[in-house]
Every structure is written in C-alpha cells, then in structure tokens.
Amino acid sequence: VQLVESGGGVVRPGGSLRLSCEASGFTFEDNGISWVRQAPGKGLEWVSVINWDGGSTRYADSVKGRFTVSRDNAKNSVYLQMNSLRAEDTALYYCAREDNGVHDFWGQGTLVTVSS
C-alpha cells in the first residue's frame, strides 16, 4: 500500500491550493480516504473524509465551506481543494486510507504554508 501526496506549497492568505493523493497497492475503490493535517510542532487534526465512491464527504468545522474533497477512482486519486486559505491552515497534510474509521496507511505528507 502506498499513498503519495502532492500539491503543497506557499500561498498567500485568501488564496487556493489543490492537493492530490495518489494511491497504489490496494483496490482503491474499496476504501474511504481521509485528509489529516499537522501544524508545525503540533498534533494531528482530522480534516476531511470521502467514502469509496465519492458519494459521501465529511469535513471538520474548521474547514467546512472552504475545503472540498473529491476522488477519481479511474486515476486512483483523491483531491483536496482548499480555498480562502488562512494562516492557521499552515500544516503538513497527510492522506490516509480509512477503514471504518481506522486510518491504517498514511502517506508522507505535503506541506502547505499560508503566508503573506
């Protein structure tokens, strides 16, 4: 099982960024995928989850209305569209395979820095 995130970078407050998570080594459409973030020197914060077919999505209150998660099973990929970014969104963003709420495999993360 491998999950590889990409798309991080430096963005100004109010800006947008789209993260990608490409999966391999398992039957992608069998699992949900979560995004979990970690601010520098801080703990883990769950951000969003999408179910196996994209028909169900959930968000943390801190990102609701600003972030959108989607997936393309033909490309074994999940995306996180992040709009109206704030300084407090600065973090390492991980995607993780989700199995009935358990996050059993994680990528190495992609860093998002929101700064003017």
Add this chain to the structure above:
Amino acid sequence: IVMTQSPASLSVSPGERVTLSCTASRSVSRNLAWYQQKPGQAPRLLIYGASTRATFVPDRFSGSGSGTDFTLTISSLQSEDFAVYYCQQYNNWPPYSFGQGTKVEIK
C-alpha cells in the same frame, strides 16, 4: 468528542514498562485506535478496536479499555519505540478526533 491523553510526555529507560492513557469526553465504546509517530515520519497504526494489534506490530504493544478510559502499554520499551503516541476515536464522527499526543523520551 474530546480525547485527552496523559501524560503529555514521559522519560523512560529502555526495558521499562510504559503505560499511556487516553480519556474520551463521552463513551466511544471500543472504537479507539492508537498511532505511533516518529520524528519526520507519518503516523503508523498500532492498535484498533481498543485492543487489536495492527499487522506487523510487535506484541510488546497492547491496548485495553472501553467506554471512556483507554490504555496503551509497552511491556518493555525498545530504542525504536521512542516516539509520540496518539489515540483517535471513531465512534462518533465527524469529526474523527485525536488526542493531543504523549511523547515518550529517552531517560
């Protein structure tokens, strides 16, 4: 649901037994997972269902508890076990909530 871990950090000598605690603000049944995170690495699943070890996790790691009170025990700490440990509930979501972590350091 708020997950509270204690202690925030502890210093331990190799070979010692370590007990980490995680308390939920209300019952999460046995829907509780533990993760290990080493510096510069992604989290790794250790325990799910409060007490089931994930694949390839050594049997020195064990989990117990139900309802609101949970424990992760490392029976004999090895050098590779120095890390931060997080609990996470998946009984009532969203959100999936993590504890703030317990850092296990070398004494």
